[in-house]
Amino acid sequence: MKPARVLVGVSFLAIAGLVLPACGGAGSGADFGSAEGEPIKIAVIGTLESPDLSQPNSRIGAEAAAKAINANGGVNGRPIEVVSCNDKGDPNTAAKCAREMVGQDVVASIGSVTRNSDQAIPIFAAADIASIGNYPATSADRTDPSSFPLGGGITNEYTGAGYSVVKYGGAEKVSLISHSAATAQAAMGYLEKGVKAAGGEVVNEVRIDLGSADSSAQVAKAVGNGAQGVVTALPSADMGQVTRSLASTGANLEHATDSFSAQPTLLESLGAAAEGMILSGDTPSATDTSVDYIKQFNDEMNAFDESSTRDSAGLMSWTATYLLADVLEGLDTIDAASVLKAMGKIENKDLFWLTGFSTTAPVSPAAPRIFNSTIFVNEWKDGKIILLDGPVALPAAALQ
Known part of the structure; x- marks a missing residue:
């Protein structure tokens, strides 16, 4: 069966304005559009490039979503700013990246794809920073209370x-x-x-x-x-x-x-x-533009970087950024601790390819941070x- 065509339920964005026309050129990562308030920083760390694993779309997907959100006024007038760090597949570099992101006062980590989450997530957790949409490949991804994967990973x-x-x-x-x-x-x-x-x-x-x-x-x-x-x-x-x-x-x-x-x-x-x-x-095909939200994803990826490839890592990071934006919109105080608390209370959320997503009911006691039992x-x-x-x-x- 075809996946449900669920559009993002973010009240501060007009759905008609989300699908942007394609345009050429790569973005700089600091396009705040019509949002003029203090930037809300989110982190993307992971193996963006290395000899044996490169997942640049975990950054590009977040950047594309942030650009579209900012073009529509941001989060209550505040733009989302993506800051990224390549761990190069090295655990020590991953830990260094996490410490740098903590120092930049990010409110969440988005879409991380790395084998070094066991080094990065505890550093984020100590600063009350949630990891959202991370690919659950390590023990920390699957068990740390600050980890919120959207899929089940391996x-x-x-x-x-x-x-x-x-x-x-x-x-x-x-x-x-x-x-x-x-x-x-x-x-x-x-x-x-x-x-x-x-x-x-x-x-x-x-x-x-x-x-x-x-x-x-x-x-x-x-x-x-x-x-x-x-x-x-x-x-x-x-x-x-x-x-x-x-x-x-x-x-x-x-x-x-x-x-x-x-x-x-x-x-x-x-x-x-x-x-x-x-x-x-974990996700549907990132290239099947007959599905409304996949077309939206591709349009927004084109608007940010037309040369980028389309894959599950980009789609996951893009989705996670919209989920975070939805959470941020409902907060009285926007900081890492507030985001972490709110992430732990999500129930029956429908968002793009996610259906009935809840962070209050893990799939298995052996993996208490896996909340999704579905595959495509x-x-x-x-x-x-x-x-x-x-x-x-x-x-x-x-x-x-």
């Missing part, structure tokens, strides 16, 4: 990939492929729970070495034992390498993975090898990400 996406290869791909016998590092054990568990929740059977568990140039031997094992589908939980580069190896076997297995690892630029580079891949993600199931087809179904509520037992 828990939902990996579980959803296992679930989707059976339910939407029709594969009853499934191979799981992850890496050989110790952290892969949890990933394998999520994949397996998803497969079994959909009524499938795991017939192979395969591990590859991270950065391996040749996974043909492991892939040969994955296509054995009557496997009809494979599910991968791998970093992007390794997932791409395995996808090519799978295609070279000619086995034509259904392949599902998480949307975070399978960004459009990677899928395009894989060509025919990626055709038909099922993608389990997409498919890579003819060079585009198309929606198969969503939002899909994953079985509660699979997320425990």
